[in-house]
Amino acid sequence: MPNPSHIIFLASLLYLSSATAAPYTIGVNYGTVADNLPPPPRVASFLKSQTTIDRVKIFDANPDLLRAFADTGIAVTVTVGNGDIPSLSKLPAAQSWISTNILPFHPRTTINRIAVGNEILATSDKSLIAHLLPTMEALHSALSLANITTIQISTPHSLGILSSSEPPSSGRFRRGYDRAIFAPILDFHRKTKSPFMVNPYPFFGFAPETLDYALFRPNGGVLDHATGINYTNMFDAQMDAVFSAMKRVGYDDVEIVVAETGWPSAGDPNQPGASLDNAVSYNGNLIKHVSSGKGTPLMPNRTFEIYIFSLFNENLKPSVSERNYGLFKPDLTPVYDVGVLKNPQALGPTSSTTAEGPSSDSRREWCVARSNVSEEALQKNIDYVCSSGIDCGPISNGGACYDPNDVRSHASYAMNAYYQASDRHDFNCDFNNTGMLTTMDPSYKACTYPSSSIAGQKVGDKPETETGGSIKHEPSLFNTFLILASSCILIFKHFHIIHSII
Incomplete structure (x- = not known):
């Protein structure tokens, strides 16, 4: 019979391991088109x-920047300028470039990658395109000859490389480039174990009616009829379109890195989507989505390396939106915080939960409806919650969360309100397997989803007239027994391991 103290010790370990979330990391593009x-x-x-x-991407090989990151442990991607590509396609020139721009700094500065140019295919410059792969190969050979095996060679691509991207399963490279250009580049990546780098920007692809889809906010999704997959955000759709194109030429095993993506916090009058709230929503939800490890529908269980554009607002960029992609102002105060600050309070007030954006507290969770559940089941959830004492006024006609007026949206609000009022136990978001927990704040516009217990309102405080609910979902002794039983199974399953340690 196990010692009771051992069981308590093991239970504590199990609780701590389940309650501690692995920290995510993120990269940024460190642009310097500014004088301040x-x-x-x-x-x-x-x-x-x-x-x-923990990683930055710079748009040159500026020695001042490379020296600055020495001994920090922050990984740096350096960039070969577009205009330098033709001259570096021969090995001697590539060796000279490595000797000047890499060897004086590496390994004290952790240079992890060399980006050869930026969006070369989008330039339509035949000379640059023809010399792109030879330059990548020459630089790789130069690194090998210098006995450096930890620096990868790649080149970032815009999504203009695709001739088709909707639906995602139809993704393919531009005709004439697929076999002549991209297959050889992807073969290089496969052989050198380096990533294919892309710059997805939902900001450039949304229409007014798809803004929520672009910002990872609640929406009806876009169905890919060929696969039956309902995409609920544009980022996943764009990434899967790239994956489909790679698969079409036989290289779906090559890793994908997001070299640039972002959203401006201000824009010109003809850019209504460029706003602080939307930038908070996109970047905050993107970071949470990518770091969750869920991947995309066609690339499940992947955690992509991403570089947000950009680190600073750069005042010498030509347009208002281009000058306002930064996470930080030049004085190092945040334009807004999406969870990358270690101690945001020490840096003064920042934007956290906004009308349209997510909270910066990645530990908070919300309960929402699963996407594959029938409206009939979700209506039962609404009926039950609204008869259990929860305030459903926000989803009533005229309420802040009434629009969009559909069962799925109303059910998510009601289910989350119930979950928060029930002390946020996981089983209070089950709803007969129709609910799921998410760390992405589903709040939008004036509709704010509660993220802590609703004051003075607990499940069981029912109104005088009960309309009934078809879901028997109140916390009960049986629920508690199931949880304890599950814990005991885990405890006894692993007891022999802990016993040997003790």
Whole structure:
């Protein structure tokens, strides 16, 4: 018979391991098209001490920036300028470039990747396109000859490389480029174990009616009839379109890295989607989505390496929106916080939960309806919750969450309200397997989903007239017994391991 103290010890370990979420990491593009940015050493120190950002991508091989990141442990992707590509396609020139731009800094500065140009196919420059792969090969050979095996070679692509992207399963590279250009590049990536880099920007692909779809907010989704997959965000759709194109030429095993993606916090008058709230929503939800490890429908269980564009607002960019992609102002105060700050309170007030954006507290969870559940089942959830004492006024006609007026949206609000009022036990979001927990804030516009217990309102405080509910879902002794039983099974299953340790 196991010692009771051992069981308590094991139960504590199980609780701590389940309650501790693995931290996510994120990269940023560190652009310098500005005349008011802080010195690179200060930037490097700030990123290391004040943020969770552990990688940066720069758009050149600036020695001042490379020296600044020495001994920080922050990985740096350097870039070969587009105009330098033809001259570096021969090995001697590539060796000289490596000797000048890499060897003086590596490994004290952790250079993890060399990006050869940026969006070369989009330039339509035949010379650059023809010399792209030879330059990648020459730089790889130069690194090998210098006995450096930890630096990858790649090149970022815009989504203009696709001739078809909707639906995602139809994704294919541009005709004439698929076999002549992309198959050889992807073969290089496969052989060198380097990633295919892409720059997906839902900001450039949304229409007014698909804004929620682009921002990871609740929406009806877009169905890919060929696969039966209902996409609920544009980022997944764009990534799966790239994956489909790679698969079509036989290279779906090559890793994909998101070299750039972002959303401007301000824009020109003809860019109504460019706003602070939308930037918070897109970048915050993107980080949570990517770091969840769920991947995309066609690439499940993947955690993509991503680089948000950009680190700073850059005041010399040509348009308002281009000048307002930054997470930070030049004085290092946040434009808004999407969860990358280690101690946001120490840096003054920041945007956290907004009318349209997510909270920066990644530990909070919301209960929402599963996407594959019938409206009939969800209506039962609404009926039950609204008869259990929960305030359903926000989803009543005229309420802040009434629009969109559909069963799925109303059910998510009601189910979350019930979950929050029931002390946020996981089983209170089950609803006969029709609910699921998410760390992405489903709030939108004036509709705010509660994220903590509703004051003064507990399940069981029913109104005088009970309309009834078809789901028997109140916390009960039986629920508690099931949870304890499950815990005991885990305890006894692993007891021999803990016993040997003790």
